[in-house]
Amino acid sequence: MDSISHSSLNRIAYAGLIIASIAALLAITNPRTCKPSISFPHASCQTNLRRVTTIENKNKKLWSTKEWRKRVDSFKELFHNLTANGFLSNDSKVLCVSAGAGHEVMALKEMGLKNVDGVEIVGSPPLVKRADPHDLPFSGGVFDVCYSAHLAESLFPSRFVSEIERTVRLMGFCILTVEACSDEKLARVTGFFRNSNLVFVGNVTLGEDELTQMVMRRESYS
Ligand SMILES: *[C@@H]1O[C@H](CO)[C@@H](O)[C@H](O)[C@H]1NC(C)=O
Numbered sequence: 001m002d003s004i005s006h007s008s009l010n011r012i013a014y015a016g017l018i019i020a021s022i023a024a025l026l027a028i029t030n031p032r033t034c035k036p037s038i039s040f041p042h043a044s045c046q047t048n049l050r051r052v053t054t055i056e057n058k059n060k061k062l063w064s065t066k067e068w069r070k071r072v073d074s075f076k077e078l079f080h081n082l083t084a085n086g087f088l089s090n091d092s093k094v095l096c097v098s099a100g101a102g103h104e105v106m107a108l109k110e111m112g113l114k115n116v117d118g119v120e121i122v123g124s125p126p127l128v129k130r131a132d133p134h135d136l137p138f139s140g141g142v143f144d145v146c147y148s149a150h151l152a153e154s155l156f157p158s159r160f161v162s163e164i165e166r167t168v169r170l171m172g173f174c175i176l177t178v179e180a181c182s183d184e185k186l187a188r189v190t191g192f193f194r195n196s197n198l199v200f201v202g203n204v205t206l207g208e209d210e211l212t213q214m215v216m217r218r219e220s221y222s
């Protein structure tokens, strides 16, 4: 049986097209010298400072909306459960991949985590920096936890997974929240991991969405 339905394949294809277009645009509007690095977005990208300031003001308005607060609180509940299960703590160094406008980043920061990064193909300062999830600008093994709720939007899920797996330390966790899924689809996702084993799976509700959450622990290098 084909474990991914046609509609989700279509969605993945459309999302991929959008991401590819944005990536192409970014490549055109930003010279090569503006390469993302861990200290991003300083130094080489200062030319966009004014634009960034405007986005930050816009984001401050966004954060005062009820919808924003509700979603951040949903993420907090989800992360509290992960803390209770020992996958996450105040000391964890966490990367949120495809973090959108940064709900999950804010949730983790509000919970007391000091070391949280968020990346997305389109940055949303100050919570989310711009970086391609398929080519993360971080060295291997630098995070305790890598989290994403947006694997489904990736055009290259296998590349997406290998990147998050690479950035997580040995015995660190990759945590994915995906559309509620059967065992076959779950196996398809866990199959993208080459050095990690599934240590937890459960269905959760995030806002109105029924989701499946999986925790993979990195157990080897390849
Ligand atoms: C968190 O855990 C509680 C108790 O096990 C459960 O009722 C709730 O649905 C969970 N919520 C999320 C978002 O994981």
Ligand SMILES: *[C@@H]1O[C@H](CO)[C@@H](O)[C@H](O)[C@H]1NC(C)=O
Residues within 6 Å of the ligand: 090, 111, 112, 113
């Ligand atoms: C994490 O830090 C916050 C804020 O400093 C604190 O309120 C909370 O109790 C801490 N959680 C744990 C599990 O230590």
Ligand SMILES: *[C@@H]1O[C@H](CO)[C@@H](O)[C@H](O)[C@H]1NC(C)=O
Residues within 6 Å of the ligand: 180, 181, 182, 183, 201, 202, 203, 212
């Ligand atoms: C989660 O929900 C899906 C779809 O409703 C179901 O097929 C699956 O068995 C559930 N998984 C768990 C771990 O309960």
